[in-house]
Amino acid sequence: MPQESIAARIARYAIDLPAEDLPADVVACVRRRVVDSLACVLGAYDAPPVEAAVAVCRTVPVPASTVLGTRLQTTPDLAAFANGVMVRFLDYNDGYMAREPGHPSDSIPACLALAEARSLPGSELIAAVVVAYEVQMRLQDAANLNRRGWDHVNYVNVAVAAAAARLLGLDRTQAEHAINLALSGHVSMRQVRSGTLSDWKGCSAANAARNAVFAAQLASHGMTGPSPVFEGDAGFFAQISGPFELDVDSFGKSGERDFAITRSLTKTFPTNGELHTAVWASIRLKPRIPSPESIESILIETSEFNRRVLADPRKWRPTTRETADHSLPYNVVRALIDGDIDLDTYSAEKIGDTRALALMDRTTVEEDPDLTALFPRHLANRVTVTLASGDRIAEQVISGPGSVETPMSDSDFERKFRRMAAPHISAGAQDTVLEFVENLDEQSRYDDLFRAMERPAR
Known part of the structure; x- marks a missing residue:
């Protein structure tokens, strides 16, 4: 048979x-x-x-x-x-x-x-x-x-x-x-x-x-x-x-x-998931950096996948949102400058920021076989910043929020939802959506969900 x-x-x-x-x-x-x-x-x-x-x-x-x-x-x-x-x-x-x-x-x-x-x-x-x-x-x-x-x-x-x-x-x-x-x-x-x-x-x-x-x-x-x-x-x-x-x-x-x-893994930043730990590492480094101008060079050590996919030549001069949010050097530089990655990170103004472009020119991405060995179980990255003073500071993050080890909580998802919803629907509509999904297995119609997600006429 x-x-x-x-x-x-x-x-x-x-x-x-x-x-x-x-x-x-x-x-x-x-x-x-x-x-x-x-x-x-x-x-x-x-x-x-x-x-x-x-x-x-x-x-x-x-x-x-x-x-x-x-x-x-x-x-x-x-x-x-x-x-x-x-x-x-x-x-x-x-x-x-x-x-x-x-x-x-x-x-x-x-x-x-x-x-x-x-x-x-x-x-x-x-x-x-x-x-x-x-x-x-x-x-x-x-x-x-x-x-x-x-x-x-x-x-x-x-x-x-x-x-x-x-x-x-x-x-x-x-x-x-x-x-x-x-x-x-x-x-x-x-x-x-x-x-x-x-x-x-x-x-x-x-x-x-x-x-x-x-x-x-x-x-x-x-x-x-x-x-x-x-x-x-x-x-x-x-x-x-x-x-x-x-x-x-x-x-x-x-x-x-x-x-x-x-x-499955969830995201705390609106960007490629494999580079989240590089962002977390950069955010941790920012308070120890006097100013972006004090950075002499940046070394990002990462997995083979990240170096190949997120640091190819086009990722060093992104011109679109889609390229920028998949650029390892761009996201590290922006996190070192801004201390965060958010929707505004991929605005045309920030993509074309001369400070960021200058720092990307002083950035190197290398594969670390030890980090490749952790992949894909852990999406680890290490960021090392050399300052004009000669000091070298580094942060390595193996796993961050949204991972299997530290999953986002219900309150984390609610905060994410309300942050995205605030410019578009009322607080009452947000409550309706969250209550609907909380009882999703008991729902028989979807009208309430779609009406609550509807944007007011502009």
């Missing part, structure tokens, strides 16, 4: 996971990730890529899924895209580092769009989010894509297709075809995160989610997809990732506590 394909095993897991038996800590983790995602959404309301995505949604008005911040409703796949761009734009949503990096909360907007469109209870939304995290993070554990020139959002394709199949009520065979269609038809290149970064850096995951929703909708009407999509002669293994093992039987199960979502 032929061995069951990976897509078939993922489909079986997605369809069969019981919603009612998820551990309480897993349900609580989903609630926190939803609050975290909504905080990111609010901070992105005025971003040009978001405005472009919403404009496209306006061309397809359909009473199905709501575009956050508006009263507009559109198709689930377009809502998944527009809302997904909002979650991802600031690079402030959660992440996970394994053989491949990624952002598992990229799946939440798609799950929310389908749950609303089909009037599904909050408990089913939670289960779908758990499925998406489980699939994406286990794939990230299994194989690296970026060294081969492919992007991590190819795993978003699979994760959202599996979650969407569940939310659409597909059977196992249809769910398998949803995965086959999503993965075979929509492969993303790593160029989206190489060199000078464009608007698409914050949109590609949302596009993968949109494609996956569409694939699941096709499968629901009987469309079949290329199979086996992973193991075939011209499939994912052969063309993209190389062969890998994926033990779906080890995925999180009802009554057990080993769910991948509890290992």
Whole structure:
């Protein structure tokens, strides 16, 4: 008897996971990730890529899924895209580092769009989010894509297709075809995160989610997809990732506590997660530095991944927000100057600041094999500043807030949410959102959430 394909095993897991038996800590983790995602959404309301995505949604008005911040409703796949761009734009949503990096909360907007469109209870939304995290993070554990020139959002394709199949009520065979269609038809290149970064850096995951929703909708009407999509002669293994093992039987199960979502990492700064510890190190150093002008040189010691991805030549002269928030030297320099990293860090004024540019010219980034050995379990960085006086001061941070060792608390997520929400919605609306998510597993409709997230008319 032929061995069951990976897509078939993922489909079986997605369809069969019981919603009612998820551990309480897993349900609580989903609630926190939803609050975290909504905080990111609010901070992105005025971003040009978001405005472009919403404009496209306006061309397809359909009473199905709501575009956050508006009263507009559109198709689930377009809502998944527009809302997904909002979650991802600031690079402030959660992440996970394994053989491949990624952002598992990229799946939440798609799950929310389908749950609303089909009037599904909050408990089913939670289960779908758990499925998406489980699939994406286990794939990230299994194989690296970026060294081969492919992007991590190819795993978003699979994760959202599996979650969407569940939310659409597909059977196992249809769910398998949803995965086959999503993965075979929509492969993303790593160029989206190489060199000078464009608007698409914050949109590609949302596009993968949109494609996956569409694939699941096709499968629901009987469309079949290329199979086996992973193991075939011209499939994912052969063309993209190389062969890998994926033990779906080890995925999180009802009554057990080993769910991948509890290992996802959250962010205290709106920037690339792998450089957070370098920012913390720089913030600790700032009080010991008389002035930026007193800095003779800066040495950043980091992992091989960070040196290769976050310190390539384009990262030394960022010209866009997307490039700046993925630049290790830029973020270290700005943290040494400002003592913090916030949304204003990536303004055109600060990106072009001559003081920062001069300090970046005196900055060196080197791989430390010891720090590489800690990766990806720990995203460690060391920053050493040599002063004009000849003094050398250094800080090394192995793990910071938002890590598995020191996770953010409910109050941390609330503070993050309210900080992002304050410019856009009232304190009462903020209370409504937080209360809604706190009782997410008991919700049966989503109107209150979307109305509270709506921006007043300007």
